[in-house]
Amino acid sequence: MVLQRLFHDGPTSRADLARATGLTRVTVSDLVTALLAEGLVAELGPSQTGRVGKPATLVGLRTREHQVLAVDLTDDLALHGAVLDLEGEIVARRSAPSAGRTGDAAVDAVADLCRELVDAATRPVLGVGVASPGVVDEQGVVLQAPNRGWVDLPLAALLNAQLDLPVHVANDADAACLGELTYGGADGAGVLVLTVGQGVGAGIVVDGALVRGTGHAAGEIGHVTALDERDETDDAPLGRPQRCACGRTGCLETVLAVPALRRRVAEGDADALAAVGRRLGIVLAPVVSALNLAEVVLSGPPELLDGPLRLAARATLRSRTMPVISDALQLRMTALGEDGALRGAAVLVLSGQLGVT
Amino acid sequence: MVLQRLFHDGPTSRADLARATGLTRVTVSDLVTALLAEGLVAELGPSQTGRVGKPATLVGLRTREHQVLAVDLTDDLALHGAVLDLEGEIVARRSAPSAGRTGDAAVDAVADLCRELVDAATRPVLGVGVASPGVVDEQGVVLQAPNRGWVDLPLAALLNAQLDLPVHVANDADAACLGELTYGGADGAGVLVLTVGQGVGAGIVVDGALVRGTGHAAGEIGHVTALDERDETDDAPLGRPQRCACGRTGCLETVLAVPALRRRVAEGDADALAAVGRRLGIVLAPVVSALNLAEVVLSGPPELLDGPLRLAARATLRSRTMPVISDALQLRMTALGEDGALRGAAVLVLSGQLGVT
DNA sequence: AGAGATTGTAAGGATAGTTCACTAACAAAT
């Protein structure tokens, strides 16, 4: 709790920490003493507020003195990694080609990249966070990741054994959602982060906690039907529903994934982006209503998403939900650009090692 | 934890409790001793399993020796209350007319009904649970309940002051969901209970916890648009989208609420129920996918819901979600009949007073 | 009959919080 406050509120006095956490000043003093000994926090001198009473000594998290490794496996062609400090600032980047490497070879490629990152780190490393596509459970076991050929692979345990560092693994959309929560200023009461890339995924946080679902497959919203046969006459710009890689027809992914969007833009189809936005709004309206979300955040190429598509989606969401719901809702682009999953992977470590979210 | 195990698994030995909770036998012994002194549990003699070692003495929750009061405010015309034992069995029922009583008068009516229930109880009463329509926060403050004219009314605190008993208040659909979870055998990993009556509401439990949402308005799914203008040609049986009480048009409630369903049945519209089911499936598909739900439970008149409507909804859900999602999903009627909210209100007390869920 | 397993309890200890009482350091009023 103390680290959590220090992380979010910046330097704080022990007395203020006590008020914020509900613990007593005594307990907070003890905890801070322990954290000082660990080197995680430092005293920063007296606060300058000219109030009555003894001036407080500020205590601050040493965010620049510790680092975290993050790896993003979303891209099929390359592994992307970075070293970040606890502020979420990227200190160094490393990449490695990964085309064709699957199974155990892919695990080794990730481990190699991590070793490069360890060398690139300039401060003590708290741990490693990995954002992977596919279905990942709480223990960091990748239950399914078709593009890497992983099934029931204990990725966190394997990397931990190779690197001798704490390793945390999560789904890439879930990581992006955590990143948005911690570094993008999203509202923990209810956020859905929609990642639009080769595929479409979503990470959802409700009441402060990530939604996992029965089979750890929550957020798999890319394969909901978004386009019916009957729509071909109605939403003309979108044409006939397309066959999806999943074998079904008219999935959200067939109109919203980046390749589909690029094709339409290349074909000069001006209204298509707005039409996709309307479809997205129709799909999201029930989710937003059911969960009373505060925010829906879009993550992906802004030239495709942040325009007619987003505006149409927002208008559709407003018109298809009741005011109590839509008034509480914001639909915006991610504040983290392309690094959402990477920053989220770093948050996995902060959360796992320091209890900071 | 000990009460939780005893509640769900029935009589258990101290040693088995220790294994189930992860506590030591010593700690469990101490806790059981305290619970025995409180009268909440009782020793039931030695277990009859002929294994090696000293025979275990079974300890059981005294579920018939304690009672709980539950009040359901869903019905506009009458207040319905009951006394239940901890098994969820209804021991006595009481009702009171409430037509026209709003504001403070409505609160007094509820308190009067509770006093009747106190008199009807034959065992010590642990507390009072209230299921109310409208938006209710965690503290039992009714933020909005249009039909009673309540705004920011601290119902739990008011009743507690009048009755001198612990009082817990929750939204009626949320209560129905908790009831289904505890007494209906629903899967805590992900359930949505859809209550169909004068209006349409939903209670959602994900990863074991009730979803509340930003403005405590989660589950307000009755006013999502389910019928567009363009649908008038497509889903002919439903006709043109109707104006809704909320001021918008084509809300799910305009086709799925009980009055709308009865009208269609009375008009002899054979295909209408299936058409409504299809609309429901379309609305639920994104929610089910996003949350990877294990169950969707329908609560309401079975003669309307448990037939073509449910089957069509199930088929539509299957066809519009990917197999990973739909294979994990079950769509069924409630196991609790009309008493879902009432049993759920009782669960509020068990949860609040004993920590049992 | 003895060995081994299992249940439940007694005694004592570790941990993480609390309350109470104190000193230190300041602002504002006298």
Next chain:
DNA sequence: ATTTGTTAGTGAACTATCCTTACAATCTCT
């Protein structure tokens, strides 16, 4: 210059909630 009231931080003693260790009681199996 002094007093008063407020706030910050710490030491000591206490409490709740776990734990470990040790042991008696009672069973099955050989």
